[in-house]
Structure formats: structure tokens, C-alpha cells
Amino acid sequence: MNQPAPIPPPKPNRATQQRLIVPDLARGTALWGIALANASTAWIVNDWTEDHTRAGWSVGGVRPGNLLDEVCAVLAAMFVHVRGLPMFSTLLGFGFGLVAASLARKGYTSKEARRVLLRRYGALALFGLAHMLLLFYGDIMLTYGLIGVLLALMFTLSGKVLRIIAYTILTCFTLLGTLGAAATYFFEDTAAGMDSPGDFASLSAYFAANFRGGLLMLVNQPFAVAQLGALTIIGYLWARERVLIDVAEHRKTLITWTVIGAAVVLCIGLPWGLAAAGVLPPELEMPFYMLNQGFGMFTGPGILAALALATDSLRNEVPAWARAFVALGKRSMSGYLAQSFLFVAIVMPFSLGLAHDAPVSGQLGAGTLVWLITLALAVLLDRAGKQGPFEWAHRHVSYGTTGRIEPKYDRVQIPA
Template sequence: MVVPDVARGLALLGIAIANLPTAWLTPGAPEAAFFGSINNVFDQILVVASAMFAHNRGLPLFSTMLGFGVGLIAMSLWRKQFPAKRARQIIIRRYFFLAIFGAVHLIFIFYGDIMFYYGLTGIIIGLLLTVRDKVLAVTSYVVLGIVTTGGLLLLVWGLLSGTDMSAVTEGGRIEDFDTSSYLGLLGFNAVTFVLNFLSYPVYILGYAPIMLIGFTWARRGVLADVPAHRKELSFWAVIGVVYILGIGLPWGLAEIGVLPRELAPTFLTTNLFTGGITGPALLAIFALALQPVQERADRGPKPSVWLQIPMALGKRSMSGYLFQSLAFFVLCYPVALGITPESVSAQVGLAFGVWTVSLILAWLMEAVNMQGPFEKMHRRLSYGSTLQPELHKKGSNKK
């Protein structure tokens, strides 16, 4: 399918732009530096664009696609007549190894890893494999509705009261580690891992609902038959546009001084708490926009090259994500090159450059029909030497 691969490939750009200033340039610092220095009009444009389309946009879209991927695997196993118990075992095993990948990545390279939490949530979704779509959808909408409503009420309260919310985004600093040495960085990452694991229930509230929405969309064939689900997708697309214009735009305008600067922390906080809702919304926008392309692809003709390239990265999204980590580690961390671009333009330019290199590498692998290295390793651990799920466990005498 065109849409899932394009969505994953472009989500990685949003993740790179958001992660560089908030994580790679600030290990051990509060997650407050969402943007670099603003020196000119071009910087101002990039701040507004990043507030609207990057910060807490790529991660929710990626999260929705995680759930969608679990749903595709489930449907594939159903079509191959895997019994529910065996299908559940396969999915749990697959996402257990994703969690292991994430834990290693988090502790040894990047404290802002998401794969560990994706793996844990994938296991939970696997346990819910036989629950009806309607039950999962209602649960997702209720939890997402409560979280979003709470965040919007916080926004209204902040705007009306004039309360300074900068303390919310500046909390969580860990002072006791010298991250200029790799040993200190390992210590910081390990402590962060423990703290993040303890806060996993909060993560569940924010992102598990959109993963379940992606999961049910895959099982219901929402993206496979856009015309039949146009009303639902349009509803989500409207939510996305309203949110981006209502939260992202004023946040960006406050950051550059067009709106009162003291409003920026309020909109930033709201975006942190409620931006997950943009995951399904952005996926719906992609589905509606690319419907003609998908219909042509279903008839046989390949999409144009400008879509095939991000699709190649989307097919290798784990490798693309880990490539970002390795590249930013070498480029930005003080234990390596220690490059620290200051202006918004320089930061976005570096993030875009790293993403572009990953794009080119993925396209070259696509040209020679080569799997992403980490995808292949993950399949090998999950499924064994065949790289495919098997109906019976190894050693079983069942035929």
C-alpha cells in the first residue's frame, strides 16, 4: 500500500526535526529548547512550520502506524488460518523483540528512544487480538477524548488565568551526570530508562488509543478502501486541520512574537499533552490526498518516483529511525563530534540533511531489493531462519 509507507517515511522527517533540538542537542537538559535561536524571517517561518507540522506530529503518526502494522500482521495471520492462540504468540514475540531493540537503543545510544514503548504497547495489542473492533474503537475514543478534553481545558485555564506554564516543560532535569563522557551518558540513559519505564502508564494514556485506532483501521480495511470510509477519514482530517491551526499555529506565532510571547508555554504544554490526536488525523489526510495514487497502484502502474523514494524509507522505517540515532550521536553528542547548530535554520537543515541521507540509502536498497538491516534482524529474531511466521512452534509434532 502506498499510504502507510509514505506516512512512515515522512513521519521520520518530523521526528528528526523535533528530536534534534529537544533531545540530541540537550542530553540531560530539560526538554525546553524546542527551537534554536531566531535570527531572521526564514528562522521565523521554520519555527511556525515546525510548531504546526513537526513537534508531536511525527511521533503520533508513527505511533498510529505502529498499531496499523500490528493490524496488518493480524489480518495476514487470519488469512493464513493461524488460530488465535498461535497468532497472539507470534505478535507478542515480535513486539517483545522490538522492546529489546528499544531498550538497547535507549541505554547505549539515545535516551529518547520510542521503540521500547512501542514494543510494550505492541505486546498489549497482541493480548487484545480477539477483542472486537467496536470495543477497541470505543475504548480508544473515550480515552483519547478524556485526554484531549483535559488538555484543552488546561489551555483555556492557562489563557484565562495567565499562569506561566513554562515550569511544566522545564521539569525533569537530571543534574548528576556529565554527559560529555560516554560513561556519564550511559548512566544518564540508564536512569532515564528507569524513570520512563515507571511513567509508562502516562505514555499509555497518550499514545495507546491512537495505536488501537490504527490497529482497527487495518483490520477494517480503512486505508485499503478509502471511498468506503471517506466520511470517517474526512472527520479525522478536519480534526487534524483544526488542531494544527488552533494549537500549532498560535504556538509558533507566540514563539516568534507575533502573539504575546508569554502564551508560548501554554500552547506548547497543550501540544505536548494532546498532540497525539494528530496521528490518525495526519494518516487520514495522507489517505485522502493519495487515494488517486493508490487506485492507480492497485491497477498495476507504480507511483511516481517522488513517492517511491519516501515509500522506500517507509518500508525500512526501523532502519531509518536507528540511522537517525547513529548519525545524530556522531554529529551532535559531545562524546563524538559535538556539533551544536544554534539557529533554527541550522538545526532544521541538519535534521533534513540526516533524513535525506536515510532517504537515499533506503532508495538504493529498494533498487537492489534489499531489506533494511534492522528489519531483517528483527524478522530473524521474531520468526526464525525462515523470516516468516510459522503455523506451529518449532519442535511441535503437529502437521
């Protein structure tokens, strides 16, 4: 093929002339989930995460008989862990599709478009590598950049081939999660505790340990790229086929994915949370945790589909309640990177030490505080009409001095 498969131009109406609300709203919301998940799996250290015999270890720890912790454990299992990351991965593909379509409309051949896409996502990978080694070993931007580079090499493939690739990968990882759940239920639990930055007394000790952790995370990149890349392909196909743009036309697809996502939340997330809270037998916590690692990936497209259905009646008008979410979604890279700086400043023992050694309720509170600060900063930038600083830097590295995709030629406008 000589040209990438562009997204068909929208019909000239008021709704499609505006920026889509769903991607920005989803990114702003997903950043909340990512902050909550990272707070309990990476930033805040306690005895629960290292001891799988204690109830609630998988969600950050539950104090026996504490109703707040028990409720937070259920909510975290249902709506936090392996929820925001899959949704962001699907959105990565959708955004890739919009960029590819823009390049096609502006006269770029597939070869020229591929060079632009490689530069854009290669730059994202470099941003992520620096973030991983210098500040937060659990960075995801490196993975996303590598996924974008791979997708740039195959974005002209047919939808059928791309679907086969995506669903084969998802099936394999789902089977692995199922096998892992069975193994942990029928055999002795030998899984290691979750990684964390640790209980550091100084900033220099943190940086040194984080660098070592980042080097270890590099080994995991092929697996992360494969698993999250499958969701990115689905998002790319949704952009090609206008699934989030023409909601009415694709309502059946969106409803199907919404049901799939809800099924994972209710059939896996809920019992996992109840086991973590001590309502169900504790020996079920690890198996459902493992099941969620595999099946949880399906909640990414599911949550995105639910948001598209729920906001279709808005016709891309941003209501007052959504403005802050959308402002953060437009600056999602800056918001994501700001979380690392804020977690270091707020929860590390050598800084404020907020929620240090806290159970799940304190961890979710700290994660929410970090997210709210980024939300407020995004609103201030939005009111000032400013991009996020890292969005600005990324666009200029990717596209040159103008920070945008320049057309290869001026199209002749034909009156409708």
C-alpha cells in the same frame, strides 16, 4: 471468539494485488518529522530550552529579529511537534491489523496468532529497551512493543469495545492537556525545562548520562503506552475495516479525520508558532504548547487520512518522487535507529558538533541532514533488494529461521 477478526480479502484487481503505498510513504515522511522533533527536544542543547522566559524556548529557540528562525518556529509548531509520533502510532496499529489478518488467512487460531503477536512485539520491546539504555533515552520502540503486547491480548475484542477504550483514553489526555494549558496561563509557570543528553565532553560521559535518562524514562512508560496505545487501537480498527485499503468506501471517515488534523494544525499549531516567533504575546507560548501535547495526538490519524486521500489516484503505483520515501518507510526501524547513531556522530560536542547550541533553524537543518542520510541509505538498500538490517533481525527473532509467517496449512485455491 475463536478467531481474530481478519481483514476481508481484497477483490482481485491490479491495485489491491500491490503493496499499499500509504503506510510506507507515511513512515518515510514521519521519520523526517521525528528527526526534526528530536533534534530540538533531545539532541541539541542551548539556553532557550532551559529558560521559559525566552521567546521560542518550546521549539528550540528563536533569535530576536531573525526572520529565518521565526519562520522555522511557526513551521515546527504547525508540522513537527506531536505530528510524526502520532502518525507512527496509528500506523503501528494498522500494521498490527495486517499481521493479524495474515495469521488468520494462514490458518492460525486466535490462540496461536496471539502467541506469534506476543513474540513479535515482545521482541520489539527488547530492541527498544536496549536502544533506550545504550544509545538514546528517548526511544519509542519499547513503548510500541509494550503496546503491541497489550493489543495482542485484546485484539479479538469487538470494534465497539475497542473504540470506547481508545476514545476514552484520548479524551482523558486531551482534558489533561487543556487543564495544563489553563494552569500555565493563569498561574506562574513552574514547568521544568525539557530533557536533553547535555553538553558532554566524551562518549563515555554521554553513555553514562543516557543510561540514567533511560532508567528515568522507564517510569513514564505506563502513560506513554496508554496515550499512544489509543492511537494504535484506531489504526488497528482501520486495518480491520479496510479504511486505508478501500479509500472510496471510507472517504467520509478519511475526510473527517483530515479536517480534524487540519483544525489542530491551524487552531493550535499556528498560534503556538506565532507566540514562539514573538508575533503573539509570549505568555501564550506555554498554554498552546500544552494544548498541542493533548490535541496534537489527533493529527496522527488526520495526516494518515490526508495521505490516503491524496494518493488514492495512484492505485498503489509508486511515482518517481515517492520512491525514496517508500524505500525508507519499508525500512523504518532501521531508519529510526540509524538516526540515533547519526545524531551522536554529527551533533554531539565530542564528535562533529554540528549545530551545537544552534536555535531552531539550525536544529531543523541538522535533523533534516540526519533524515536525508537515512533516506539515501534506504535507497541504496532498496536498489540492492535488501531489507533493513534491523527489520531482518526483528523478523527472524519473531518468526524463526525463515523470517516470515509460515502457513499452518496449504489452502486449496478455488477458481474465481
